[in-house]
Amino acid sequence: MNRTIKKVAVLGSGVMGSRIACHFANIGAQVLLLDIVPRELTPEEQAKGLTLETPAVRNRIVNASLQAALASSPSPLYRKQDASRIKTGNFDDNLKDIATCDWTIEVVVERLDIKQSLYEKVEKARKPGTLITSNTSGIPIHLLAEGRSEDFRKHFCGTHFFNPPRYLKLLEIIPTPATDPAVVDFLLHYGDLYLGKTTVLAKDTPAFIANRVGVFAIMDVLQIMQQLDLTVEEVDKLTGPVIGHAKSATFRTSDVVGLDTLINVANGLAKGLPNDEAKAVFELPDFLKQMGERKWLGDKTGQGFYKKVKGAGGKSEIQALDLKTMEYQPSQKVKFATLELTKTIEQLAPRFKVLAGGKDKAGEFYRKMFAGLFAYVTNRIPEITDSLYKIDDALRAGFGWDMGPFETWDALGVQQGLELMQAEGKQPAAWVQEMLAAGHTSFYKVSETGARQYYDLDSKSYQPIPGVENFIILDNLRATGKVLWKNAGASVHDLGDGVLGVEFHSKMNTLGSDVIQGLMKGVDMAEAGYRALVVGNDAPNFSAGANLALLYMYALDQEFDEVNLMIRQFQNAMMRMRYSSIPVVTAPHGLSLGGGCEICLHADKVVAAAETYMGLVEFGVGLIPAGGGTKEMTLRTAAKYEEGEPEYNLLRNTFVTVSTAKVSTSAAEAFDLGFLRRGDEIVVNSQRVIAQAKAEALDLAEAGYTMPVQKTNIKVHGKGALGMFMSGVYAMKEGNYISAHDQKIAEKLAYVMCGGDLSQPTEVSEQYLLDLEREAFLSLTGERKTLERIQSILTTGKPLRN
Incomplete structure (x- = not known):
């Protein structure tokens, strides 16, 4: 029905x-x-x-x-x-x-x-x-x-x-x-x-899939840390981002979730799994029992494995629990030689062989952890699920792991994983040996058509993962030779059906010359023989914005010609994207900030994941948006002037959005802030975004897409609106709400959005506004306080209000 x-x-x-x-x-x-x-x-x-x-x-x-x-x-x-x-x-x-x-x-x-x-x-x-x-x-x-x-x-x-x-x-x-x-x-x-x-x-078994395996993994780590005499801080260092887990790792996550939850689930599993070969792992260690009795349950009770206290001078500091003495000590920095070896390995999968091969205590920890986890998940099939991919799906989606247990094992090598288990005295299920004996050397593989397949125990063969036919997974395209062009920062993929895709893969997907070159190349190639272009990626974030380190270096050396060239190239790429002969659709998700937001502002259509955090954040580093962002927000505001609301009010609202560096807390809120507009679309499942963006790009092409013409009739208000902004900003400064440098940046932004100090409202072109925003950006890069703000973001990750 x-x-x-x-x-x-x-x-x-x-x-x-x-x-x-x-x-x-x-x-x-x-x-x-x-x-x-x-x-x-x-x-x-x-x-x-x-x-x-x-x-x-x-x-x-x-x-x-x-x-x-x-x-x-x-x-x-x-x-x-x-x-x-x-x-x-x-x-x-x-x-x-x-x-x-x-x-x-x-x-x-x-x-x-x-x-x-x-x-x-x-x-x-x-x-x-x-x-x-x-x-x-x-x-x-x-x-x-x-x-x-x-x-x-x-x-x-x-x-x-x-x-x-x-x-x-x-x-x-x-x-x-x-x-x-x-x-x-x-x-x-x-x-x-x-x-x-x-x-x-999932099957109707205790704790189902994710909690059954996830809580086993946590409880096993507690046993290993006692065997190896590791501290709370050391375990959190070993079980965090380096293995693709959350930054909060094991113990900080437990504090946030609440230790009572972990204790209750572990106790339930210890009682409800009489036939589990690893049931002893679920028994609470003495320190966890004591923490439960003392109500040290984490954030909800003010202390758990960590607690925040007032130190010397009233400054807050984090203390960690010493599990031997059950007393809190100042949290210690942690360093392991094995972890140092992984610092240059940006991709997660290649790290696992290095981690498991470590010669120090960290390497020993990983060998024990992987051995226990790998053996455990093999023995859970078919008890909790019939298919190994469901275990990986559950751990990634429920516990935030970047790679599930079988994916991790594949990265290490199935045979190597077996040898590691044997060395640690762990026994996998018999089907793993049978799989290898039949010549199947991995749990997953990508077919010639780009479909991801898993090893199915029932048929003893590789089968397509159900449901993923609705997704476009760029790693799979890479594995099947669908990359048509690439450089260090971007790739152009053939997404099929006459649609190309531009993917960023710089660090945090920041936008440097490589990415700009990739965007321009994608448009050129699409115009030469394809129907449409999609800009998207599978990284955690669409883009964190411009490459600030490069900009800082040029500005510090007063290489303003280079800065001017950088901005001009970015502006040209945005306009090339916007005024191409083929439709361009962007697929943002996660952080879509600064230049990442500007790319979306210049697309024919945006298909955004619901969890998209979009904003023009340049003000926070002492600058204004100059990749077409200020121009486009001014243009969009002018387009609303016929709707009846006072024009100065509309312009002021846009000015506040940009000058306060507002970032949407969702794609839905991005509509309210004007970063998304009527015709753009939200997709709740982020894994479907690129596929949906491709479908929308094809729809635009099939509807007879016609290249738009650059606008030359953007209404700006000149001195009339500029005076309003200047007086408002001055009042904010006099009231000590903003600094003198904030005032200077705000005045530069207002100047651009008002079209300069024109004597009366005038219609101007997009290029006119682009030139104004680039000039304002350049002048601000010459300011010492702007350089201090950029330096603060680069070194501490925190904005500086100077």
Whole structure:
């Protein structure tokens, strides 16, 4: 049957429930968020003369939970106004309203009796045929549906979101034997396409996939650190970005999530896995038991493996827990010879052989860690899943690992991994040896057509990974010879169907001469024999902006001709992109700052990932946008002058956006700030962005794309608006809200946006504004305070307000 999700009920408004509600509101669904009725009045309610029958009292718990979620950082919403889609209520008064909902998600306390009691009431209220799912992570899914009707059980399964639901991509789908396969298929598809999730089909086993393997990995690390006498800081250094894990690594992450969560899951697994060959790993070490007893549970209690204290002079400092003495000591810097060897290895995969081959304690740590993890995941198939790729998907999406266990093993080499396990006394499942004996030497490979395949245990052959046919993965194109041109900073790919793709691969995808050359080359090649061009990449961020180090070097040496050439080349590339004979579509995601934002401003269309953080941030380093950013924002503002709002107000709003270096907290907010415009598109699943951008580029080509003409009729206001800005900026300076250098930058920006000191409103060309912004940029690079700001960003990563 065709199924449409218009309205969702979320039962339980705690940390997970309120945030799940927010994410459904993000994608446009109407949400009914319900919780229990309070049993007694607060002192404040009593003082106001309220009773337990007062509506505000009856909805106090759900409303307080929702407000706490909305006030949290990072925000669970794409935009604040999306909260208007969430209606609150309580189980006693409003449970009947789930009859209007297409999907009911239960997120109440982890007790079987409470959940089953609630389901009994839900069954009386829900409309037959609607979805009913549980977010439980600690109770077998099949037990929850016991005693329910056939229709209930047919439409019931587990949908395990990870916290925070907006940001963590994993959604585990856990059916029961009675779940209709069509429901499972729908949820896998809906989670991927509409919720932006990596949806993984899991079996109804304790902790499902991600927590089963992820918590094993954490608990195994705790045992290894005790064997090797490592400190908290040393383990976090070893288990962070160097192996593709979060910067918060093992212990800082545990503090953020809460040690009670780790303790509860580990205890549950220790009791619930009598046949697990590694069940002893889940038993809590003494220090973790003590931390639980002392309520040292991490950030929520003010201390965990780390705590923040006031040091000498009142300055905050971080202390780390000494697990031998259970006392806190000043956090120590960590250095290992093996890690030093990896500093020049930018790609993650090649690092693993170096790490596992280390001759120091770090190398020993990695050999033990890899041996235990590799052996464990082989023995979990087919217990928790039938397919190895699902384990990798779950760990990447749920725990934020850049590479899953089998992908890591491939990078190390399957045979080498086996030898490593044997040396550590670990035993993998028999199927690994059988796979190698049959001549299959890796868990993954890329077919001749560019499709990624995995080793399937049932067929004993490589099979395509389902679902990825909807993605364009640039690494796969690279592996099959689809790179048509490349230099150190960019590549041009053949995306198929007559569409080329320009990919950046400089550090943080910063924009230097190599990237600009790649953009120009991509346009030239596309015009010469292709239908369209897409600009996008698979890196964590689209682009962090211009290459500030190069700019700083030129400016410091007063090589202003070189600076002028850099800016002119970037401007020319933007205009070449904008006024080409083929459609150009950009596919931003993550950070899309400065020059990265300017590239998007000059595309025919932008297909942005929902998690796109876009902004013109040059003001923060003492400059103004000069890659066409100031010109384009002025042009877009002028295009709105016919809409009725006072023109000075529109111009002022744009000026504030640029002069305060505002960055959108989502692609949705980028529309509000004017970085995205009508016709641009948001894709919730970031893995689909390049494929969707290609589809949109083809649509533009097939609609008969015609090369646009540069605009020569951009209305600017000259001295009239310039006076308004100058007086406003002066007042800000006199009020000590901004510095003298801030004032100077703001005046330069205002000068460009007003078209200079023209005596009256005038229509000017794009090139006129480009010349003004380049001139302003050049003059600011000659300012000592600007150089100090650039230096601060380069050396500390923090903006300097001088």
